[in-house]
């Protein structure tokens with residue numbers, strides 16, 4: 001069975017839109033983005049995020065810089081956005097050019113406007129099991145997709161392929177939280193794991209986030225496993241995931257497609273985090 005991330009994300013956008021309509025009369029929620037350089041994929045991702053914001057009624061403030069921008073200019077902008085009471089969320093589209101210190105940029109964003117959930121304050125709280133202001137969008141989107149598909153991870157072996165700071169690590173932290181909706185037994189594998197297949201074959205839920213086109217073959221997947229493919233790769237001009245979908249689908253009980261799986265959920269969670277930030281502020285004033 002296919003897990004339809006596109007449909008689920010559209011349901012979420014509808015729900016967000018309804019919630020935002022209830023705030024009519026006060027200002028709309030606002031997401032400010034920072035986009036640097038000409039990297040085509042980044043422009044495409046930002047365009048999709050902006051379109052989704054417009055659809056649900058979130059205002060967008062765009063800040064586009066040329067590749068040659070210096071660290072100080074971006075930091076000054078972030079400091080201004082942190083102080084701007086009309087801005088609820090700040091998104092810095094990654095990757096940044098190599099002359100920019102990305103870690104310093106991420107740490108400059110106020111944890112209370114860090115709707116990407118990348119600030120060490122939020123990541124640290126997630127890891128410690130304290131409530132962060134925001135959970136990173138892709139892990140949050142995967143969890144939401146699992147819940148809305150009635151898939152429980154408690155008591156299950158979840159294997160995550162990839163240990164990046166934006167997907168693998170926070171996803172592992174999220175799914176092992178002590179809550180009835182999580183409580184998973186999590187194993188993380190990566191490019192230096194030697195007995196990969198032995199571990200993936202033990203997965204009740206296999207989540208791939210490697211950026212290796214169609215690396216996961218049918219013989220690596222347990223019969224009846226749930227497969228969540230985070231990878232977005234170009235192969236022979238086509239968009240594919242990390243999973244060899246055609247051959248793995250018959251082996252899996254449920255599986256996400258690429259495109260139309262985790263990707264749209266990531267965008268929906270960015271909007272959800274922005275609304276959450278807006279609502280947190282409304283409670284303070």
Ligand code: NAD
Nearest residue numbers: 138162163164167190191209210211230231232262263266
């Ligand atoms: P990354 O390059 O930062 O990390 C990749 C991880 O995969 C590393 O930990 C590496 O050790 C591991 N890895 C690579 N090859 C491996 C192999 N052969 N065996 C085992 N482990 C291996 O990547 P990232 O930023 O986490 O992104 C991963 C993929 O997910 C990319 O295709 C990216 O485009 C996609 N992505 C999708 C979304 C979405 O919303 N769907 C969001 C973020 C990333």
